[in-house]
Structure formats: C-alpha cells, structure tokens
Amino acid sequence: MELPQERRLVTDIPGPRSRELLARRNAAIPKAVFNTVPVFVERASGAIVEDVDGNRLIDFGAGLAVLNVGNAHPAVVEAIREQADAYTHTCFHVTLHEPYVALAERLNELTPGDHEKRTMLVNSGAEAVENAVKLARSFTGRPAAVTFDHAFHGRTLLALTLTGKAMPYKLGFGPFAPEVYRLPFAYPYRCPTGRPPEECGPSCADLVIDEIERHIGPDSVACVIAEPVQGEGGFVVPAPEFLPRLAQYCRDRGILFVADEVQTGFGRTGRWFAAEHFGLVPDIVTTAKALGGGLPIGGVTARADIMDSVHVGGLGGTFGGNPIAAAAALEVIASIEREGLLERAERVGATLTAGLGDLQDRHEVVGDVRGLGAMVAMELVEDRGTKRPAKEAAARTIEECYRQGLIVLKAGTYDNVVRLLPPLTIADDLVEEGLGLLDKALAAATQ
Ligand SMILES: Cc1ncc(COP(=O)(O)O)c(C=O)c1O
The missing domain is CATH 3.40.640.10 (Type I PLP-dependent aspartate aminotransferase-like (Major domain))
Structure with a gap:
C-alpha cells in the first residue's frame, strides 16, 4: 500500500502502542540488540515510515542504507x-x-x-x-x-x-x-x-x-x-x-x-x-x-x-x-x-550538502559537513578549535529529530556524527522539510 508522502504526528513519539511493544521487546530481546528510534512500524512506502500509532516519519535512514529505491518499492x-x-x-x-x-x-x-x-x-x-x-x-x-x-x-x-x-x-x-x-x-x-x-x-x-x-x-x-x-x-x-x-x-x-x-x-x-x-x-x-x-x-x-x-x-x-x-x-x-536514481542521488546529495552547510554557518556545534552523493553527514564538536567530539549533542539532536518525525542516524568513532541517508527516490519537499527539522533539533540540542 502506498502512503501519502507527508509527515504526520498524532501522538508523542513513542506513542502508546509502540510503548506497549517496547515493554514486550525489552522482556524478550537483549538490550545488546540496539535500537535508535523507539517506534514499531506498521507500514512504509517511499520515504515515509508509519508507526503503529499512526505517526508518519520522514525517513533519512533508509533502514540503515538499505532502501535506496525507497521503502517497499512497488x-x-x-x-x-x-x-x-x-x-x-x-x-x-x-x-x-x-x-x-x-x-x-x-x-x-x-x-x-x-x-x-x-x-x-x-x-x-x-x-x-x-x-x-x-x-x-x-x-x-x-x-x-x-x-x-x-x-x-x-x-x-x-x-x-x-x-x-x-x-x-x-x-x-x-x-x-x-x-x-x-x-x-x-x-x-x-x-x-x-x-x-x-x-x-x-x-x-x-x-x-x-x-x-x-x-x-x-x-x-x-x-x-x-x-x-x-x-x-x-x-x-x-x-x-x-x-x-x-x-x-x-x-x-x-x-x-x-x-x-x-x-x-x-x-x-x-x-x-x-x-x-x-x-x-x-x-x-x-x-x-x-x-x-x-x-x-x-x-x-x-x-x-x-x-x-x-x-x-x-x-x-x-x-x-x-x-x-x-x-x-x-x-x-x-x-x-x-528511474535515473544515480542522477537523483547527486541532486538529493547537493541539496543535503547545501542545507547542512547552511546549518554549519548558524550552529557553532557543526564542525564539519561532508559526504559523497546522497551519503551526507555533519560532525558535531564542542569547540571548533580543539574539535573535541560533541557526543551528547549528537545523541540529543537525533532524539529531537525523531520526536519531530524525522529518522536520522548516528555514526562516527566518537559517536558525534549525524548521518543522512534518505531513499534516493525522496521528493524535494521532504528533503527540505527534513533539513528544517534538523535545524530545530540542533537548536534544541545545544541550548
Ligand atoms: C561497509 C560495511 N561493511 C560491512 C557491513 C556489515 O554488513 P551486515 O550488517 O549486512 O553484516 C556494514 C554494515 O553496516 C558496512 O557498513
């Protein structure tokens, strides 16, 4: 089933149904099997993931670099x-x-x-x-x-x-x-x-x-x-x-x-x-x-x-x-x-890189922006001079993002990199919306 390609929040994240399932998960599955976004998925298509509470999240994680052609490509x-x-x-x-x-x-x-x-x-x-x-x-x-x-x-x-x-x-x-x-x-x-x-x-x-x-x-x-x-x-x-x-x-x-x-x-x-x-x-x-x-x-x-x-x-x-x-x-x-997704990856990547560059200009915590094609990341630092890794700020940014309905992932030896890997099929307006949410998340995470 194809979903409207729109973010929608109808409960807090995680919502009540996800919380119930999280309790079962915690009793049945070791914590070592880690998890980033605490929601259970009901369905997904393109660049939207719908959870069991009816929230629709923009997907900048692509199932950890798997769904390049989008969730559940028909x-x-x-x-x-x-x-x-x-x-x-x-x-x-x-x-x-x-x-x-x-x-x-x-x-x-x-x-x-x-x-x-x-x-x-x-x-x-x-x-x-x-x-x-x-x-x-x-x-x-x-x-x-x-x-x-x-x-x-x-x-x-x-x-x-x-x-x-x-x-x-x-x-x-x-x-x-x-x-x-x-x-x-x-x-x-x-x-x-x-x-x-x-x-x-x-x-x-x-x-x-x-x-x-x-x-x-x-x-x-x-x-x-x-x-x-x-x-x-x-x-x-x-x-x-x-x-x-x-x-x-x-x-x-x-x-x-x-x-x-x-x-x-x-x-x-x-x-x-x-x-x-x-x-x-x-x-x-x-x-x-x-x-x-x-x-x-x-x-x-x-x-x-x-x-x-x-x-x-x-x-x-x-x-x-x-x-x-x-x-x-x-x-x-x-x-x-x-679908010409190689060209599309370059275009999505250019928008993401420009967007993160803009965030770097406005948020001191963004020390470096880098990537190739639609594999783009920002490295967060406590101080641009010493480049001391800002691990907590990265964790808080990722959490602020999912609470607003945007899935992004962590990376980096120092756990201070926020990486973006949307499906290559993602529409331009969702890319822009995701960048806006990242802006707010960075502000909230570093205030
Ligand atoms: C470069 C690279 N090699 C190997 C792997 C391992 O792949 P898998 O998780 O499918 O075993 C990963 C997973 O993230 C990876 O990024």
Whole structure:
C-alpha cells in the first residue's frame, strides 16, 4: 500500500502502542540488540515510515542504507511476490536457479572495470567481507589483511576483527582473528599525520605504505580492505590521492585491493559504486545492504582468476543467493536504471550538502559537513578549535529529530556524527522539510 508522502504526528513519539511493544521487546530481546528510534512500524512506502500509532516519519535512514529505491518499492514487492509464487528456495548447492545467475551477471557488469569477473552471493555484508578475505588469502597464499582506523566491516569474528571501534562493537568479544593489521585512514578533518586537508591524502598513503613495508612486509599481505567512503566510521570521505596511491602500491606488490561497498553501493554516492569516484578498479568488491532493496542478500565480485583459483566446494552457504532475495535485487538494479536514481542521488546529495552547510554557518556545534552523493553527514564538536567530539549533542539532536518525525542516524568513532541517508527516490519537499527539522533539533540540542 502506498502512503501519502507527508509527515504526520498524532501522538508523542513513542506513542502508546509502540510503548506497549517496547515493554514486550525489552522482556524478550537483549538490550545488546540496539535500537535508535523507539517506534514499531506498521507500514512504509517511499520515504515515509508509519508507526503503529499512526505517526508518519520522514525517513533519512533508509533502514540503515538499505532502501535506496525507497521503502517497499512497488516493483520490488511485485518481483518478490512473483518469485515466492514460483518457488522460495533451492539451495544453490542442491539445485540451481536462474535469479542467482542473472544477478551474478549484473554485478559482474556493474562493478568497476571491464575485466572478466565472477560473483558469489551471500546473505549479509559481514559474510561478503569474510569471503573476500578468504579469497584473497587463498589466491595469494599470504596471511595478512590490512584494515583502517574508523573501519566497519561487520560483526562476525573476522569482520569484527577488521572493524576499528571497541565500543560497542568489540569490547569483550575477543580474542580476535590473527593477521589483521590496522593502519591510519586519510580523514581530512582529523588528519592522522596532522597535515591540512589538501596534504592529508598523500601523507597518509606514504605512512600506510611505510608501515606495510617496515612492520608487516608486503609479501605477507593478502589484501588491503577499505570502504571507499567510511560508513559507520562517520561518512569519512578519504582525502584525494589516498586510495588511488594505495591501490597502485597494492598492484605493484601483488596485494589484492578489496573495496567494501556494502554501505556505499547501488547509487548511494551518485555512481553505482563509490570506488568509481576515485578511479579505482578493485580486485574484489563486496556488496549487501541496498542490493536487496530490503531483503537480505550480499555479493562478492572478483577478478575471474581470483575466484576460479578456489577448489570446488570452497565457497558457499545454504541460503546464499536465495531466489526471492535475488529476484528483489534484480528489480532494485532495474529500478535504479529506469528511474535515473544515480542522477537523483547527486541532486538529493547537493541539496543535503547545501542545507547542512547552511546549518554549519548558524550552529557553532557543526564542525564539519561532508559526504559523497546522497551519503551526507555533519560532525558535531564542542569547540571548533580543539574539535573535541560533541557526543551528547549528537545523541540529543537525533532524539529531537525523531520526536519531530524525522529518522536520522548516528555514526562516527566518537559517536558525534549525524548521518543522512534518505531513499534516493525522496521528493524535494521532504528533503527540505527534513533539513528544517534538523535545524530545530540542533537548536534544541545545544541550548
Ligand atoms: C561497509 C560495511 N561493511 C560491512 C557491513 C556489515 O554488513 P551486515 O550488517 O549486512 O553484516 C556494514 C554494515 O553496516 C558496512 O557498513
């Protein structure tokens, strides 16, 4: 059912029905399984989420970077229905099905580079990352994986080891996997080498390369894995030259370059993949989140010679490439093409960036505004000189937003980034309304 694309508040948030369900949730589900907006959803469409009390919230979260084509896109829902009518599961290791093949073909076409590729399908971003590192180790015969500060790659053991934030992700969950090395990332607002933004990229690339050369040894490194724009780490767009220089170094040293496009993929940044903005052609690309338009599916797309080096039976899983999820993903890709959502992402992103720039001019707490395409964030600081992170202000801003009917999400190693990820299909008036609500939320949060 399609909902009017309008915000509507009929109760406080959370309303009485959501509160009842929250009490049941608290009794049945651990608090460790966290939640940002304390409402239960009744229905959703486009960029509007309706809760069980009848409130309609503007969605700047897209189910955590999943609903790029919008909540319950009608064509995706129809594809799911049609596939469910025909069959729901085969396990690709038992009998085969065409949606898996068709989706692999599309991912091979769309990921950067026109070389021969192969794709395997999985259930989640973390599973894609695990398989990317498995592949890199098997192909190179080397043990080490290099990851970065502020990285987030998932919550399974190896993906969690690659992740760069103790609280809440890693604390108490060790010991972690061996042979993972973490190096600085070119974060222009907080350059680890202390350089101004224009020198951050080359200086951090030199530092990383020097660390690999001296401390790890390039002949031990199977892969370098990077998010082309760091997602959970705070929408950190790496300074220019950082990733291209590292990718070139990897090529020279026989190290595989893995782009984790789980959060940045499928039009979010105005291109199919964020790696394209930096002219990168990764050896391996991981995908998930927006690929399935709300159904759980991920992919690992790699150079054919890398994929084909693995023995029969070495890769897979029971549900990987489930036909309903694959049918949904094929329709997500078709919808992005049909509706021109790459261009739309740039336009939405430009409006959001200009809007946040305006908020930065008027609210001292907004230290930095950054992003790529429709992946836009503001980093809040207590003081623009010291850049001390304003974690409480970020939490209060997010709460003020949802109380006014706007879903926004937190990010950042210091929990001080407010990130915006609306569906790419969102109407201009909802973007503007959301920016107005953010303005009020910042004022209320910092008074
Ligand atoms: C860049 C990146 N990689 C991997 C993951 C893990 O994906 P999943 O939650 O589907 O396991 C995430 C999730 O936020 C992500 O942003």
